[in-house]
Amino acid sequence: MNEEIPDGLADSPRMTVLLRDARTGRSAAFDVLFERLYGELHALAHKQRVRGGKPDGINTTMLVNEAFLRFAGAGQLVAADRQHFLAYAANAMRSVIVDILRAENAHKRGSGDRALTLNTNIAEQVPTSGGEALRIHEALLDLAKIDPQLVQIVEMRFFAGLTDAEIAESLEISPRTVHRHWQKARLFLYAQLNEDDHS
Amino acid sequence: MGWRAFDENFVLNGNNSTALCRTDPQKNMKAMLGEWQEVFALLDTALELPPGERAAWLQGLSGSSAEFKTQLERLLAQNARLETGDFLAAPLAIDATHLIFCQQIGIRCSAGVP
Numbered sequence: 001m002n003e004e005i006p007d008g009l010a011d012s013p014r015m016t017v018l019l020r021d022a023r024t025g026r027s028a029a030f031d032v033l034f035e036r037l038y039g040e041l042h043a044l045a046h047k048q049r050v051r052g053g054k055p056d057g058i059n060t061t062m063l064v065n066e067a068f069l070r071f072a073g074a075g076q077l078v079a080a081d082r083q084h085f086l087a088y089a090a091n092a093m094r095s096v097i098v099d100i101l102r103a104e105n106a107h108k109r110g111s112g113d114r115a116l117t118l119n120t121n122i123a124e125q126v127p128t129s130g131g132e133a134l135r136i137h138e139a140l141l142d143l144a145k146i147d148p149q150l151v152q153i154v155e156m157r158f159f160a161g162l163t164d165a166e167i168a169e170s171l172e173i174s175p176r177t178v179h180r181h182w183q184k185a186r187l188f189l190y191a192q193l194n195e196d197d198h199s
Numbered sequence: 200m201g202w203r204a205f206d207e208n209f210v211l212n213g214n215n216s217t218a219l220c221r222t223d224p225q226k227n228m229k230a231m232l233g234e235w236q237e238v239f240a241l242l243d244t245a246l247e248l249p250p251g252e253r254a255a256w257l258q259g260l261s262g263s264s265a266e267f268k269t270q271l272e273r274l275l276a277q278n279a280r281l282e283t284g285d286f287l288a289a290p291l292a293i294d295a296t297h298l299i300f301c302q303q304i305g306i307r308c309s310a311g312v313p
Binding site for chain 2: 022045057058059060061063096097100127128133136142145146147154155158159161180183184185187188189190
């Protein structure tokens, strides 16, 4: 049913309403929002692949932007929603990536296939392996217990490739604060992934 | 998941000498997270300072904050290395081969991140 989204949106509450409700703490709205974003991002990733998924990877930033445009085009979102949309979309993007990696991991385990790799959006950068991406996801579950906003920043920056300026606008904090939070989150994740460094 | 042999994970229960209970790993995790919370609060101050002033700030830490001096020193040095390193430097991209694979075996990825 995820696959049908967002073409069958006519009968459903508008995304703009869900965004507002989710922000005021209505978890039911959050769940519906998550499902739709997840379905849309997942479907867009597949479409992108069919269009000739490039060997250098499918850019998640582009998927998030495309999802916004599609919802906006369907009259589900207005331009002013973009700010808040980004944080929720980044959360769903993380989920899409984690689920794909887990599914493949489970299937390939023991089969002797090549190790999972993930490309980055930027060709010159050292890619993060699929295994590392999953460990980052797991460490984020712990980070969420300390400071959920740091998790949002990692989702937006690392999983959705958004800029500090976009993140700042979305979370209504200064870019300087975004960068400071990012540095703390990165230190935490590095320590969790390299436990010898933090005793 | 079962009980392991006598080791540091087992302690005597003070109220009942016959009962043994394992120190709760959740509790260790809680302590670890609590420590990070304090470290983050101190890093908020440290990271706002110009790098040249951080050493003096560290030396000036007193009271319970002073306990974190060594750790903070290490983290600030680590942070400087990470700023120019590869770790999380670039956003993830989805490798198209994962999606091809997903489709081949008909995965419906529907689980969510809590």
